Amino acid sequence: MMNTTENTTSASPQSGRVKWFDPAKGFGFVVSDTGGPDVLLHANVLRNFGQGSVVDETVITMDVQQSDRGLQVVEILSLTPPDHLPDVPMMRDMEDISFDVIQAQPVVPARVKWFDKVKGFGFANIFGDSADVFVHIEVLRRCGLSDLQAGEAIGLRSIDGNRGRMAVDVVSWEAISK
Numbered sequence: 001m002m003n004t005t006e007n008t009t010s011a012s013p014q015s016g017r018v019k020w021f022d023p024a025k026g027f028g029f030v031v032s033d034t035g036g037p038d039v040l041l042h043a044n045v046l047r048n049f050g051q052g053s054v055v056d057e058t059v060i061t062m063d064v065q066q067s068d069r070g071l072q073v074v075e076i077l078s079l080t081p082p083d084h085l086p087d088v089p090m091m092r093d094m095e096d097i098s099f100d101v102i103q104a105q106p107v108v109p110a111r112v113k114w115f116d117k118v119k120g121f122g123f124a125n126i127f128g129d130s131a132d133v134f135v136h137i138e139v140l141r142r143c144g145l146s147d148l149q150a151g152e153a154i155g156l157r158s159i160d161g162n163r164g165r166m167a168v169d170v171v172s173w174e175a176i177s178k
Contacts, residue, residue, distance in 0.1 A: 082144075105168065
């Protein structure tokens with residue numbers, strides 16, 4: 001939380017990439033395309049954008065402000081997941097699914113039932129349906145997210161996989177409510 005007595009400058013728009021973000025710590029850092037010191041990204045600013053997490057290497061457009069504590073993101077204007085994540089293999093259940101098939105599925109509102117980052121999966125329920133939808137961490141990472149919290153509202157696209165209904169795309173609630 002920013003102290004109102006510290007000296008700050010007006011915010012300026014910049015772009016960069018998320019260096020790392022830890023939802024448990026409540027912050028992370030961004031490397032600006034203009035160079036210079038890392039820019040602090042606080043969890044509250046990310047939540048104001050409608051997300052509880054963000055994956056490393058996500059492209060970010062943001063308003064940045066200089067304070068006594070250094071550069072800080074004060075508003076996120078856009079987030080774009082990285083084009084590729086070399087350390088994230090494609091799930092076997094999704095290997096034969098084309099991008100067109102995924103995009104043809106409607107984005108529906110859902111709520112996270114539970115998600116365990118260590119286990120790498122969890123479940124969500126589409127509003128009005130008690131059936132579980134499997135959510136794998138690989139899908140989250142490909143969508144620019146790194147974690148979900150129980151009770152969090154999200155939008156998702158899902159298909160019937162080899163082991164039941166599974167999410168193939170997950171977006172923040174704000175992304176579908178705009």
